[in-house]
Amino acid sequence: MPGRESEGxxxxxxxxxxxSDYAPEVLESFVNKHQENDYWVRFNCPEFTSLCPITGQPxxxxxxxxxxxxxRMVESKSLK
Numbered sequence: 106m107p108g109r110e111s112e113g114x115x116x117x118x119x120x121x122x123x124x125s126d127y128a129p130e131v132l133e134s135f136v137n138k139h140q141e142n143d144y145w146v147r148f149n150c151p152e153f154t155s156l157c158p159i160t161g162q163p164x165x166x167x168x169x170x171x172x173x174x175x176x177r178m179v180e181s182k183s184l185k
Contacts, residue, residue, distance in 0.1 A: 131183060132179055132180075132183050132184060133179075133180040133182075133183035134177040134178060134179055134180060135177065135178055135180060136176065136177060136178075137174045137175065137176060137177060137178050140174075140175065140176060143173050144173065144174075145171055145172070145173060146171070146172055146173070146174055146178060146179075147169070147170070147171045148168075148169070148170040148171075148179075148181060148184060149167070149168075149169050150167065150168040150169075151167045152165075152167075153165070153166045153167060153168045154166075170184075
């Protein structure tokens with residue numbers, strides 16, 4: 106069985122450094138082309154994982170974001 110490095114996997118088995126500060130600059134947005142209409146925009150992330158701040162063990166969740174856009178909309182890849 107080949108090792109992790111030979112498969113091109115670098116993060117497995119190593120400590121992951123997670124950002125803990127608020128960074129709104131990573132979100133990108135674009136102009137809502139249909140500002141005259143009210144409609145729902147939905148983002149579903151069914152496989153969200155994080156680390157428990159107390160035990161350091163992984164936690165799993167599903168995140169759902171729903172909003173009615175006004176002038177600008179959030180670009181989905183930047184949100185992920």
